[in-house]
Amino acid sequence: MNTNQLKEAANTIRMLAADTVQKANSGHPGMPMGCADFTLTLWNKYMKFNPADTNWLGRDRFVLSAGHGSSLLYTMMHLYNYGVSMDDLKNFRQVDSPTAGHPEYGHIPGIEVTTGPLGSGFASGVGMAMANKNFKARTGLDKTTLVDNKIYIIVGDGCMMEGTTHEAASLAGMQKLDNVICFYDDNSITIEGSTDIAFTEDVGKRFEAYDWRVITIENANDIEQCDKALEEALVSDGRPVLLIGKTKIGFGSPNKEGTHDCHGAPLGKDEIIATKKALGLTEEEFYVSDDIRSAFNARAEELKSEAKAWEVEYSKALEDKDIDSALIAKLLSKEVPANLLEELKAVTPTDKAVASRASSGAVLQKVAELVPALVGGSADLSPSNCSDIKTGTSFSPANRAGMNFHFGVRELGMALATNGMALYGTAIPYSATFFVFSDYMKPAIRLAALMEINQVYILTHDSFYVGEDGPTHQPIEQLLMLRSIPGMTVIRPAEANEVAHAWNTALRTKGPVALVLTRQNLEPLSADQADKIDMTKGAYILSDDQDAEVIMLATGSEVNLSLSAADLLRKKGKKVRVVSMPSVEIFEKQSAEYKESILPKSITKRVSVEAASTIGWGKYTGLDGLNIGMDHFGASGPANLLAEKFGFTPAQVADKVLEIL
Numbered sequence: 001m002n003t004n005q006l007k008e009a010a011n012t013i014r015m016l017a018a019d020t021v022q023k024a025n026s027g028h029p030g031m032p033m034g035c036a037d038f039t040l041t042l043w044n045k046y047m048k049f050n051p052a053d054t055n056w057l058g059r060d061r062f063v064l065s066a067g068h069g070s071s072l073l074y075t076m077m078h079l080y081n082y083g084v085s086m087d088d089l090k091n092f093r094q095v096d097s098p099t100a101g102h103p104e105y106g107h108i109p110g111i112e113v114t115t116g117p118l119g120s121g122f123a124s125g126v127g128m129a130m131a132n133k134n135f136k137a138r139t140g141l142d143k144t145t146l147v148d149n150k151i152y153i154i155v156g157d158g159c160m161m162e163g164t165t166h167e168a169a170s171l172a173g174m175q176k177l178d179n180v181i182c183f184y185d186d187n188s189i190t191i192e193g194s195t196d197i198a199f200t201e202d203v204g205k206r207f208e209a210y211d212w213r214v215i216t217i218e219n220a221n222d223i224e225q226c227d228k229a230l231e232e233a234l235v236s237d238g239r240p241v242l243l244i245g246k247t248k249i250g251f252g253s254p255n256k257e258g259t260h261d262c263h264g265a266p267l268g269k270d271e272i273i274a275t276k277k278a279l280g281l282t283e284e285e286f287y288v289s290d291d292i293r294s295a296f297n298a299r300a301e302e303l304k305s306e307a308k309a310w311e312v313e314y315s316k317a318l319e320d321k322d323i324d325s326a327l328i329a330k331l332l333s334k335e336v337p338a339n340l341l342e343e344l345k346a347v348t349p350t351d352k353a354v355a356s357r358a359s360s361g362a363v364l365q366k367v368a369e370l371v372p373a374l375v376g377g378s379a380d381l382s383p384s385n386c387s388d389i390k391t392g393t394s395f396s397p398a399n400r401a402g403m404n405f406h407f408g409v410r411e412l413g414m415a416l417a418t419n420g421m422a423l424y425g426t427a428i429p430y431s432a433t434f435f436v437f438s439d440y441m442k443p444a445i446r447l448a449a450l451m452e453i454n455q456v457y458i459l460t461h462d463s464f465y466v467g468e469d470g471p472t473h474q475p476i477e478q479l480l481m482l483r484s485i486p487g488m489t490v491i492r493p494a495e496a497n498e499v500a501h502a503w504n505t506a507l508r509t510k511g512p513v514a515l516v517l518t519r520q521n522l523e524p525l526s527a528d529q530a531d532k533i534d535m536t537k538g539a540y541i542l543s544d545d546q547d548a549e550v551i552m553l554a555t556g557s558e559v560n561l562s563l564s565a566a567d568l569l570r571k572k573g574k575k576v577r578v579v580s581m582p583s584v585e586i587f588e589k590q591s592a593e594y595k596e597s598i599l600p601k602s603i604t605k606r607v608s609v610e611a612a613s614t615i616g617w618g619k620y621t622g623l624d625g626l627n628i629g630m631d632h633f634g635a636s637g638p639a640n641l642l643a644e645k646f647g648f649t650p651a652q653v654a655d656k657v658l659e660i661l
Contacts, residue, residue, distance in 0.1 A: 001044065001295050006223050009044070009292050010036045011279040013079070014252060016089065017071040018275065019286050022266045024093040027101070030249035030262035031156060032072030034221065035185050038245055039154070041226040042183075043076055044299055046234065047152060050307035051081045051300050054110040055425070057332075058310045060149050061112045061128050065121030066156035066185060067102040068264070073111070074099045079288070079296040080303075082110045086286055105423065105451045113423050114451050117443055119162030122182065123413050125153040126168040127420025127429075129177040129240075130395065130405065134375065135331060135426040137400035140323040146314055150234075153182040157195050160184065160203055164443075167413030172240045173210035176397040180240035181233050185220075187249040193260045204244055213239045220245030252279045327372060331426040334373040334454070336507045343370055344500040350530070353521040356556070357460040359496035360517050361386025363503050368392065368403065371507060375421070376430030376456070377405030379414050379437070385460045387432035411437050415444030415457075422453040428507060432458035434466075435516055436475040438482065448512040449487035456506045457514040462492065462556060463611035463630075464646060465520045470636030479612040482514050483584055491535070491583045492516040494559035495524050498582055501535035505586070518557050520639055538586030539598055545575035550605040550661060552578045553620055558609040564650035565609075569657060577603070584616075607657050611648060626660050628653060 001009060017032035043049075043062075050056040064073050071092060078084040084099065091097040098107045102116030112128075115121035129151045136142035159165055172180055184203065188195045204214045217229045226245070233241040250262030253275045267275065273283050281287065318325040329335075337343070347366045349359055368374050368389040375389075382388045382404070392403030407414035411433050418429040431441075438445070438459055448455060464474045482490045489509050491502040499517070506513035524530075525542070534540040542559065543566060550569075554562040559580045566576040579598055581587060587595070599606070599620060606625040608617035614629035621627055628647065635642060643649055647656070 005292065005295055006040065006044075008289070009295065010040045010223060011252065011281055012288055012292050013040055013072070013075050015272075015276055015279065015281055016075045016078070016286060016288070018267055018272055020071040020074065020089045020092045022269065022272055023090050023285070025266055026093050027071055027266065028068040028264050029071070029267055030189070030256075031066055031069035031185060031187070032075065033253065033262070034187050034247035034249045034251045035069065035072060035154060035183075036251070037221050037223050038183055038226045039072060039076060041223055041230060042152060043080065045227065046230050047150070048303075048306070050303055051110070052304050053307065054082065056307055058146060058149070058307065058314070061125070061151045061424075063113055063121045063125040063128070063151065063153045064103055064115055065119065065125065065153055065159045067115030067121060069154075069156075070099070070101065070103050073103050077108065077110055081297065081300045082108065084108060089286060113420065114447055117447070118156070118158040119164040120416050120443065120447060122153055122155050122159055123164045123168035123416035124420035124423065125151045125182070126172045126177065126180060127417030128424045129172065129180045130175065130417065131421040131424035131427050132179055133177065133400040134395060134402075135424070138324070139328045139331070140320075141317070141328070142400065143322055144317055146310065146317060149179060151180050153180065154185060155182060156185045157188065157190055157199060161199055164412045164416055167410035168417060169207060169210045169212065171408065171410060171413060171417070173207075173212050176211070176238050177240045178236040178238050181230075181243065182241065183243045183245055185247055186244050187247045189249045189258070189260050189263055191260060191264050204242070207242045211239055213237055213241045215241060215243050217243060217245040220247045221251050254278050330372045334428050335371070337370050340367075340370060340507070341501065341504040344504055345497070348496045348500045350496050350524040353523045354496055355519055355521050356493055356495065356499050356517040357384075357386045357519060359499040360458065360503070360515060363500050365390055367503055367507070371428065373426065373428045374430065374507070375403045375405065375427050376418065376432070377407055377414075378432035378458075379407050379411045380409045381433055384434070385432035385458055387430070387458050407431065411440035412444060415441040416447070418455050419444055419448050419451070419453065422448070422455045423451070428454055428456070430456040430458055432460070434461045434473060435459040435478055436461070436473050438475075438478050438514070442481065445482070445488065445512060445514075446485055449485050452487060452511045454507075454510065455512050457512065458517065459514055460517045461519045462516045463518070464634035464642050465518060465557065465611065465639040466634075467519075467639040467642060468636055471633040474634035475612065476630050476633060477613045479516065479610070480615050483616065487511045489513045489583060489585045490516060492556035493582050494554075494556060494580050495522040497525050497530040497533055498535070498580070501533050502582065505535045516556065520557065522557055523560050535582060536586070537590055537594060538583040538588070539579055539581035541577060541598060542580045543576070543578040545570070545577065548575045548577035548603060550574065550576055550607060550657060551599060551603050552576060552607045552609060552657070553581050553617070554578070554609040555581055556610070558611055558648070561648060561650060561653060562609050565653040565657065568650055568654040572658070574658070574661060605660055607660070609653060624660070626656060628656060
């Protein structure tokens with residue numbers, strides 16, 4: 001495009017976005033109008049993508065962390081022939097429309113990540129960048145330029161205020177992720193007005209302290225200045241790049257430019273007309289001139305041709321002996337061997353009592369050997385989480401092939417980064433911390449469930465049995481929290497054998513999976529009992545008496561406890577069924593017939609035993625049931641003494657069951 005065409009194209013983008021918001025009578029027109037010049041420059045000249053193949057391996061990633069400006073992304077996807085129709089723009093924010101209020105992964109091919117919670121896209125973009133570096137180094141593709149993907153991110157003032165950008169920016173700077181180029185839409189406006197009322201720091205200096213390269217665009221509503229800055233940013237000095245773009249929110253609007261009035265509300269029909277007039281455009285709604293349409297079409301075709309040429313080069317590269325084409329195939333397919341469970345059972349430590357965090361650590365080593373896509377790390381707790389891959393090295397600026405990622409004490413940043421790693425498309429990532437700190441991770445876990453992306457959370461120290469660290473570190477309500485997330489699968493294995501089954505299930509499940517593991521040792525099931533494990537059903541009968549009069553339902557460490565309590569009850573002549581329910585979510589997916597076989601309606605005396613909140617268990621135990629749990633915070637002290645204090649010894653549990661019998 002020539003200079004005049006670029007100016008008209010940018011104005012077309014901003015007014016299409018404004019019309020989109022106006023038609024919906026809902027949305028955020030100001031940010032798209034202010035960022036139109038930078039975004040056009042990026043997409044038209046610098047970013048590698050293929051509208052005909054949105055999963056093209058050679059593409060750069062575009063992350064709109066300021067997801068409230070979604071009409072900008074939809075407009076760009078429409079103009080570059082991603083399959084977003086003009087009707088889709090006109091149905092913005094409407095029921096069942098693919099053009100949702102914020103960009104949603106899976107709704108439109110080409111949306112790389114669900115964004116909206118501010119800062120989350122930025123942190124996930126950092127994860128994409130790490131996955132890209134790791135993929136290249138492990139496969140030998142770093143010897144080529146074929147997948148030198150850039151992660152382009154647009155953030156706003158709100159993103160910069162959210163804590164997760166601090167976490168992720170610190171990590172990215174330390175890891176020298178020079179494949180990250182972030183544009184900061186520095187328009188100094190938020191919903192309440194000027195950012196001066198709450199946000200006065202020097203963002204550039206902050207990012208310099210994180211070891212980012214900072215480039216300032218004095219007027220980011222000038223295409224020439226945006227072009228110069230992007231050209232400079234693409235010459236790497238080994239650091240991630242922050243482009244601070246001074247923009248005017250609602251650029252072009254005669255009466256609302258630079259004010260918070262155009263941040264989160266439509267311009268209004270009269271102001272739309274006035275803005276189009278000021279920008280030299282026709283008053284027609286959703287208008288794209290033939291000349292500008294042709295220019296975008298031409299660029300889209302050019303991009304498709306470039307991708308085809310790339311495919312030829314890529315095919316040749318796969319024949320190179322220095323490129324591990326077999327590994328590439330396994331990483332892209334995220335291959336999980338059919339016989340994985342048998343392999344994991346063979347290495348499961350079952351000769352003595354062992355904490356499920358430790359048995360998970362043992363199983364993890366075999367998983368890493370057989371599932372190359374599995375990579376991950378911990379929030380500075382890998383020795384406690386047993387989450388290191390022992391045969392793997394650490395991912396670092398000096399060693400991009402490392403399979404162990406050190407996220408530091410940055411739980412939310414870690415979980416958002418692993419979202420990005422999963423979305424990059426070459427990894428099944430895992431992240432690990434103490435279970436109580438899943439509270440810090442909740443927004444990221446929720447987004448993972450919303451996007452239905454497969455990853456594993458290793459959450460250890462799962463109850464008051466943490467002991468001496470006290471109630472601040474003893475999770476009580478976190479199981480309930482995770483189980484309440486739609487699409488989330490929570491597995492709390494009873495002991496080592498169930499841990500092996502849990503890992504096998506986690507790697508085959510659509511969506512995120514949490515493995516909730518103990519600090520304390522757990523007795524292994526007998527061989528006969530282990531043969532009864534059926535993780536695919538979520539719950540199964542572990543111990544049973546004919547004509548059982550009470551059902552004991554338990555998870556995790558309380559399965560051992562329930563088996564011991566059942567033995568005491570049987571000595572008193574009671575008939576007991578013990579059910580292990582490692583995953584409520586998987587059980588809920590089973591047929592009514594299977595559920596009845598496990599929890600027959602004829603047995604109304606039911607007891608749940610779980611060292612966590614009892615909320616939710618009434619669904620299974622009913623009005624005549626008993627829920628043994630923790631509806632209060634824990635305390636500091638040795639775990640065995642706390643068990644007695646809180647009523648979690650076999651004798652105490654048996655006595656409570658006798659009361660309802």
